[in-house]
Amino acid sequence: MLPLSHTVTLNLDASFVPSDAGAVAVTSANALRHASPGLIGRLAHLPCHAVGARTAEAARQAGFAHVTEGPGDAAGLAGRIAGTFSGSLVYLCGRVRFPGFEERLSASGVRVDALEVYDTVTTGYDEASVGEVLDGRPVEAVLLYSAVAAQAMRGLLHRDGLRPLFANAQFFALSKRVAAGLGEEPAAMVNVAGHPEEQALLELLASRLGHKGGGASSHRPFSLP
Structure with missing residues (x-):
């Protein structure tokens, strides 16, 4: 309902692909959406x-013929790659990203060539705009898909005029790293998906709010990409 960030293409062309590239890694579908056709064609x-x-x-829809599905989180993917691959790995990624993926692979001897194909830009709102979008009604659930969104949400919570709208909200984070972006918010209000995928997050939402999907609900979830 109120996106606090959006992605923009960085227009990286295929000339940046190293000649000895042996594999590709992707930790966000955004990288595939923003990579140019020429770059995808090269890889x-x-x-x-x-x-x-x-x-x-x-990745399959973008044109990759040989795709291996990882465990759902970047750290787990890095562990799998480190145990089976050596050489040059092209990492299609965003400018804003968690460094642990590259650090884990570098430590195991994998050369990571990070190709930044998009950037994440935060969008600011004044209190009046937020109140208008939410129609002045209290929010019961906030879905957090990224650390950037969680940090932006923390900023909203610190505004006196908006605090009442989120006073009784529960926060549902895709992972512990995303939840950490909320900072010192009460732990009882923060729920973390058991697996870092949207389906797990939505199942957690349904279980905590006591209703199942597919029908009308009085609850008012608030999603931040």
Whole structure:
């Protein structure tokens, strides 16, 4: 309902692909959406390691013929790649990202060539705009898909005029790293998905709010990409 960030293309062309690239890694479907057709065409013949099911499907749709689906989180994907691959790995990624993936692979001897194909830009709102979008009604659930969104949400919570709208809200984070972006918010209000995929997050939402999907609900979830 109120996106606090959006992605923009960085227009990286295929000339940045190293000649000895042996595989590709993708930890966000955004990288596949923003990579140019020329760049994808240069890489599509290589094995592609995708972080999870949704990213793997996006990789296949983009044109990659050999896609391996990872465990759903970047750290787990790095561990799998480190145990089976050596050489140059092209990492299609965003400018804003968690460094642990590259650090884990570098430590195991894998050379990571990070190709930044998109950037994440935050969008600011004044209190009046937020109140208008939410129609002045209290929010019961906030879905957090990224650390950037969680940090932006923390900023909203610190505004006196908005605090009443979120006073009784529960926060549902895709992972512990995303939840950490909220800072010192009460732990009882923060719920973390058991697996870093959207389906797990939505199942957690349904279980905590006591209703199942597919029908009308009085609850008012508030999603931040």
